[in-house]
Amino acid sequence: MSDIVIEANGLTKKYGAATAVDRISFSVGRGEIFGLLGPNGAGKTTTILMMLGLTDISDGGIRVLGFDPAREPLSVKRRVGYLPDTVGFYDQLTAADNLRYTARLIGFKKAEREEKISAALDRVGLADFADKRVSTFSRGMRQRLGLAEILMKGAQIAILDEPTSGLDPHATSELLAIIRGFKAEGVSVLLSSHLLERVQSVCDRVALFSAGRIALMGSVAELGREILGGGFVVDIEADGAGLAERLALIPGVSGVERIGISKLRLHADRDVRPEAAAEVVGSQGRLRYLGVQEPSLDAIYNRYFENRPNEELAMKDGARHAA
């Protein structure tokens, strides 16, 4: 298991009597996109700050790339890039100058500095704005500049706190594309967000936070099966005589539901798309759409807390403390 880059063990943070983060344990592998999801004040940012050695750890421990952030913060911060919630830059400086300042703080030599800065700005699509003052930048451009900083740093782990909050859909998808680019380079990404469905698409695994605890952890599909009571939902749009009856005979299909003109919904205990397609073709029908419904994180989250009203109360309580 040398490919674990972040490992938290019983990590706890207390502010006086209030517990912001309560004995959480998780691990993130190399090249994985891991989502810390949950409502505001659930302890996501506090967890991130402990990971960077920017706030004290009350109990438990965390290793980042094998380093202890409380004792070796410089080693951690040299290798980890951090994009804070609503990142800020020096408005009177240009985008390149802002990165130059960070590059000097990191300790890059002058020659490699310029090269890395222009490469990073290029990657996030800000090359044309390198010499523009940041005061003229939109929110999405600032977030991208923050990602450029992480790219320039050559970080092995990118920690992104609410990277998509306050962005329009276009800027969000641009940002998510850059985040997928990190994964392609083997950079692990730790992503925090309260917007579940926006980040669902990029995360390999997620941890759902509630009141300082990790309520659920795993891939979205796993969680869906576990919480939504298993089962795949396959939507199909096709014509063909007696199609509904034929589909119902596929092994594993527990029900067929008519949801519109020549639109059917199959409930099954496994992914039955190949068999369904074969049936349509076999009956000389015309297949127009075939898709499996991904379980939605929102649904998982809501279902999970429906079943545990006490915890939801605790969660609201926790949110109040953090606010």
Place this chain on the structure above:
Amino acid sequence: MRREGSAFQGIGVVVLKELSDHLTSVRMRVLEWLVVLVALAALYGAIQQIKDTTAEDPFLFLRLFTTSRDPLPSFVSFISFLVPLMAIGLGFDSVNGEYNRRTLSRILAQPIYRDALLFGKFLAGLATLAISLITLWLLVMGLGLLLIGIPPGAEEIGRSVIFLVVTIIYAGVWLSVALLFSIVFRSAATAALVTLGIWLFITFIWPVLAGAVAQAIVPLDPRYTALGLQTPGTAEAEHFLARLSPSTLFAETVVAILDPTTRSLGPIYLSQLQGAVLGAPLPIGESVLIAWPQTVGMIASAIVLFVIGYVIFQRQEVRA
């Protein structure tokens, strides 16, 4: 539990960045013009006054700094008034500005300690103030040479250089105050108001209040009052209280340095005057000795204020 690496890693980068921010800022330009214009006015008054004086004076050049002509105060009083303003103007938003721009957590996520950021900000502020004050000093010396036409002696140069150094130290005290409140208050406006309020209190109200408080602690002795003298205990208490204010310390230091005839900065007993040639100047070393406790007091208060701010900053949460 030892931390890895040096607390000062990256401090040079922070100093250079802050210095360039200060020197290019509009705020600094306004402060510089304010100081230069006011100083020129004071200097003009002093030179007029000196030209009218025909008496021989071995320290004519130092009179440039201390002479005043109505209605303008002397150069030194202007400086003691404006230097704190400059320092506060530079420092009041140094830390909370980073919070409000939301740059603090991003900068602290780089491989540096908070120490480097705070030290860097202080040193850059001090360097900016030093650059302005040295420029001002050179300006005064040059104008003095041109307008009086008498070159300063070695001792005059020495004394004016010491005055310059002491002024920079005094600026450092107020920079520490401003930095402390920029750490304590998240709002820059609150920090500026509180710092200015404290400056007003310490500079203008405290000296007056010190006398009243001293009389409350050690009541006046009617026997001394009848003779028209100060009660020694009351005078000592008043001096002690007044010296809690850095502006008193600065004023006393400046008097000792720029006026070579100053023999003591507190009450003088008759026994101390035995054998003294009144009005005779002291050598520069003796003057420095007289001003030494005050100077050390200023340095110490700057350090203490900085340390308080440092401790608070280390414990602060970085999230905005």
